[in-house]
Amino acid sequence: MLLSIRNVTKAYPGQPPERAVLRDVSMELGAGETLALTGESGSGKSTLLHLAGALDHFDRGEILLDDQPYSDLGDAGRARLRRGQIAVVFQQFNLVASLTVAQNISFHARLSAQHDTNWTEALTDRLGLRDLLDRYPEQLSGGQQQRVAIARALAPRPRLLLADEPTGNLDEAASEAVMSLMLDLVADSGTALFLVTHSEQIAGRLHRRLHLRGGTLQ
Numbered sequence: 035m036l037l038s039i040r041n042v043t044k045a046y047p048g049q050p051p052e053r054a055v056l057r058d059v060s061m062e063l064g065a066g067e068t069l070a071l072t073g074e075s076g077s078g079k080s081t082l083l084h085l086a087g088a089l090d091h092f093d094r095g096e097i098l099l100d101d102q103p104y105s106d107l108g109d110a111g112r113a114r115l116r117r118g119q120i121a122v123v124f125q126q127f128n129l130v131a132s133l134t135v136a137q138n139i140s141f142h143a144r145l146s147a148q149h150d151t152n153w154t155e156a157l158t159d160r161l162g163l164r165d166l167l168d169r170y171p172e173q174l175s176g177g178q179q180q181r182v183a184i185a186r187a188l189a190p191r192p193r194l195l196l197a198d199e200p201t202g203n204l205d206e207a208a209s210e211a212v213m214s215l216m217l218d219l220v221a222d223s224g225t226a227l228f229l230v231t232h233s234e235q236i237a238g239r240l241h242r243r244l245h246l247r248g249g250t251l252q
Contacts, residue, residue, distance in 0.1 A: 036226050037063040037086060037194055042095035044081055055081050057249045058095070065193070068220065068227040070237035073246035079230045080198055082246065086228060087120050087196045088112040099194065117146040121187035123216075125199040127179040129171040135182050136167040143189040150191070157185045161215055177208035184216050188223060195220060197229040201236065213239065 039061045045054035055078040063069050073079045084090045085097060088104055097104045099119060107115065116122075121142065129138050139158065143149040158164055161181040171179055180200060187195055200216065201209035213236055220227045229240060237243045245252040 035062045036065045036067075036100060037228070038096075038098045038101075039082075039086065040096045040098075042082075042085060042092045042097060044078075044085060044090075044092045054093070055249055056085075056092075059246075059249075059251055060095075061244060061251060063194070063226050063228055065226055066221075066224045067242070068217065068240040069229070070240040070243040071228065071230045071246060072232065072234070072237050072243060075232075077246045078249050079246050083122075083196050083198050083228065083230050086194075087122050088115050089122070117142065118148065118190065119193045121190065121192040121195050123180075123183050123187050123195065123197040123200045125202040127171070127176075127183045127203075129179055129182055129186075131171055133170070134167065135163060135169050135171075135174070138171070138182055139163070139185045139189055142186055146190050148190040150189075153191065154185075154189050157188055157219065160219060161185050175208075176203050177205075177212060180204060180208075180212050181215065184212070184219070188219055188225065191223060192225055195225045195227045197227065199230055199232065202232070209233075209236075 039059060042056055042059045043054050044056040045051060059082060071079050085092050130141065133141065140149055140154055161184065163181060163185060166178060201212050204212060217239060231237055
């Protein structure tokens with residue numbers, strides 16, 4: 035099993051245990067598998083995704099990637115995990131404004147010493163970015179920016195891709211195009227996908243789905 039989340043509880047400062055945002059949550063995700071997480075706003079979906087990405091700390095339980103417990107990792111170890119094994123696509127794109135499209139795409143791969151020119155060029159072509167490489171994020175549409183964000187996330191060939199409402203800021207046509215490309219690329223690369231979404235249509239395209247309600251999985 036690639037990702038294992040075991041009886042994880044997470045409360046924010048001032049929250050009593052019975053109101054914790056996540057309570058004894060357990061789930062697993064296999065290599066190459068795609069999983070959608072749905073739930074109402076405020077149900078803890080993004081919190082769970084951030085914990086899976088080693089972006090935040092949990093209070094109780096354990097999270098493991100390839101049998102490596104997160105609780106055994108210090109800040110440097112968690113940073114290495116995020117650079118080399120885990121990638122995240124956010125709703126707000128989070129591109130570096132001062133870098134060109136080409137520089138944004140290769141940014142994380144170069145940081146983790148996993149830059150592969152052939153793979154990066156293949157991503158660029160598949161995502162229709164070849165004619166945009168010299169542009170800056172502010173010169174792109176929302177759909178174009180999200181395609182750049184997906185290319186950047188997949189460039190290091192991560193084992194696990196986390197996506198938090200990746201089409202939430204796009205219109206229906208752009209959303210469909212971006213999702214189709216992302217699912218095709220994930221399948222081609224063997225990357226596991228853990229995706230948070232409000233869309234039943236998008237959730238239905240993934241291998242499995244889970245629903246989070248009131249801090250617990252349904």
